[in-house]
Amino acid sequence: MLKIDGITRRFGDVTALDGVSLEIGQGEFFALLGPSGCGKTTLLRILAGFETPDGGSVSLDGADLLTLAPNKRPINLMFQSYALFPHMSVAKNVAYGLEREKLPRGEVKKRVGEVLETVGLSTQANRKPQQLSGGQRQRVALARAIVKRPRLLLLDEPLSALDKKVRADMQLELKRLQHEVGITFVVVTHDQEEAMSLADRIAVFDTGRVRQVDRPVELYERPRSRFVADFVGANNLFAGTAGPDGTLRTENFGTLRGTAVEQVPEGAAALLAVRPEKLELTGDGPLTGTVLDVSFYGGVSHISVEVPGQAKPVLVAVQGASAVKPGAEVGLQWGERDAVLLPAVQ
Known part of the structure; x- marks a missing residue:
């Protein structure tokens, strides 16, 4: 129209x-x-x-x-x-x-x-x-x-x-x-x-x-740029270079799994975006860190995790009240389709 x-x-x-x-x-x-x-x-x-x-x-x-x-x-x-x-x-x-x-x-x-x-x-x-x-x-x-x-x-x-x-x-x-x-x-x-x-x-x-x-x-x-991934809702962004099949090669964490929405040439600077609710707390995982803070918002708890090698704390969202306490050592993992590979430039 x-x-x-x-x-x-x-x-x-x-x-x-x-x-x-x-x-x-x-x-x-x-x-x-x-x-x-x-x-x-x-x-x-x-x-x-x-x-x-x-x-x-x-x-x-x-x-x-x-x-x-x-x-x-x-x-x-x-x-x-x-x-x-x-x-x-x-x-x-x-x-x-x-x-x-x-x-x-x-x-x-x-x-x-x-x-x-x-x-x-x-x-x-x-x-x-x-x-x-x-x-x-x-x-x-x-x-x-x-x-x-x-x-x-x-x-x-x-x-x-x-x-x-x-x-x-x-x-x-x-x-x-x-x-x-x-x-x-x-x-x-x-x-x-x-x-x-x-x-x-x-x-x-x-x-x-x-x-x-x-x-x-x-x-x-499925955001298609860094700006959209960062502006629309909360997101965790990991930096590195694009690998094959939507993976991200990083200096500190090895290869992280994801899915490419936009075509990112292999070897180009890239980001992996993972929403807080897509992250799972485990005993072990591709990332490990220390819980900094736990905030309860009624139906959801936000858990801030300090991961060595990551400039900003990683945000995790879980349903209901969380049993995890500040100072706890945790692992973080996610499914391949729950992370999006993006070009690093806007």
């Missing part, structure tokens, strides 16, 4: 977007994920019409989007701050865009009623924004965005103003709403958990470029 081809945007000497190309399908929940300053919000503003790219094209259903004024695009942007009118009721906030289009009063009332029912705010229709919780204000902003029935809804860090518990509830709510209304959602976030829980597919941005586009599970389990 949406095709972004070679989009470039510069601000003086800074290149915010460097030849970004993406394709987003009808009805997809698509996330732009990356650290602050990586260019994801700039791309969102280009789609909304608030920024003009220096190069590249954007088409919606095959039609050029960049030639249309922001108010003529079948797109709505839900702001990070929600930007609700404080003097208007919930219903008036939601109706504002429809009234500006001069739709019949009966049609406006019907559509506002339907969308407030969808987001579960029918009983709050006459309240002002300051009388609502953060989660409720977020729903008002969402209702105002979807009541105009855009082809594409852009969300800029939509849940960042909410506390952790409300954010988790609203993640489920956003996903439910997206399926219910059938609108294509594009969400910008720097929160990996948020992107993983919401999106059908994720584009990982770094310094104005797209490093990888994949479904959440593939992105997590």
